[in-house]
């Protein structure tokens with residue numbers, strides 16, 4: 001078997017890339033190790049930047065999102081017992097965000113792909129990739145005085161050689177060992193995937209940070225208690241009020257690492273949410289309660305793997321980078337990666353020009369590191385560390401007060417949260 005672009009992973013990044021390539025007439029195959037219902041039910045992100053909405057709409061995958069998505073003009077910050085609205089359109093050039101769950105994006109993309117299967121890209125569930133071969137020889141290890149570790153900013157990997165060997169994906173499907181020969185391979189296989197490990201050790205670098213807290217996330221059949229998301233700093237720790245629809249709330253509480261969800265019966269969760277969202281001027285404010293339909297503890301980390309391209313292998317989405325969830329950048333970064341990559345493939349396909357493919361890694365890493373910084377900033381400004389001193393807390397409150405009172409500080413938050421344009 002062979003194809004033009006072999007895509008490892010059928011999460012949002014892999015599915016969307018396949019859709020975008022299909023629209024440009026470029027063949028691809030998506031290999032996804034899990035089954036369809038597992039991929040469609042996996043509870044994750046929900047907040048979409050304007051750019052993400054535009055990309056989904058632009059490839060014909062936005063119809064249900066446009067009907068059911070909830071458009072928000074900003075967020076609310078709660079700290080020190082008070083509340084501050086941050087107005088995105090007023091602080092940016094009219095940018096808004098949309099609440100529409102990752103599960104729904106994945107369902108929409110899968111149903112489009114399968115309904116077009118006769119002429120569209122094959123999507124195989126239960127297809128687990130073990131390895132990638134044919135990536136060519138690993139480059140010589142670093143010369144002693146070289147710039148080798150400074151990927152990006154002009155020190156990127158070698159330009160693509162159109163004559164180089166073509167990679168092969170080795171996978172298992174329906175109990176049989178199979179191979180797929182590809183012009184290009186894109187690793188969209190998430191943080192636990194195999195594609196990162198196909199990068200030769202002599203070129204790869206990973207930058208990581210772990211955080212001393214996790215999130216307990218619930219879905220509840222309760223109408224949201226607010227029109228916009230609430231990010232709360234409190235002496236008891238961080239809390240976030242989000243939503244999935246007019247009848248479903250999504251709520252998160254900061255909890256210690258290693259917390260067992262069984263320690264958190266529903267009543268304890270609701271009481272703790274009320275305590276963390278408490279307002280001095282509205283002592284009666286409460287979170288709407290309802291049946292809890294999902295409960296899980298999510299660890300947090302920051303991680304970036306460089307480079308995002310080696311020869312004919314590209315990384316996109318969580319396979320290349322992880323952000324802590326505060327600020328909701330993970331899914332949006334994955335969408336931006338594949339939107340830029342699909343354009344680069346289209347340019348190569350149409351003209352043979354490799355320039356956009358060559359600069360993909362460096363272009364994306366600039367934006368990835370911007371989002372890494374923003375996610376780190378939101379996380380460390382709003383959470384309480386186990387070893388936090390009263391001094392540290394005063395610094396956090398000073399920063400939040402600055403955002404609440406300075407248009408400049410609020411604009412910096414709004415531009416990053418609502419998202420930057422795909423390319424500048």
Ligand code: FAD
Nearest residue numbers: 009011012013033044045129189190193317318328330331
């Ligand atoms: P994934 O969604 O991880 O998809 C990768 C796919 O590859 C999976 O379907 C996997 O089964 C498949 N795969 C893996 N290995 C192989 C293999 N060897 N062969 C074939 N297939 C393979 N972001 C936010 O913005 N807000 C949130 O609230 C939020 N919550 C999150 C909660 C959790 C528990 C996690 C893990 C992430 C969360 N994120 C959140 C991040 C966001 O969901 C991710 O950034 C997004 O899913 C990235 O999409 P992706 O397609 O790159 O990776």
Ligand code: DHB
Nearest residue numbers: 046047242325326327328
């Ligand atoms: C959601 C998750 C986030 O991490 C965030 O910052 C905003 C919203 C959500 O799941 O809805």
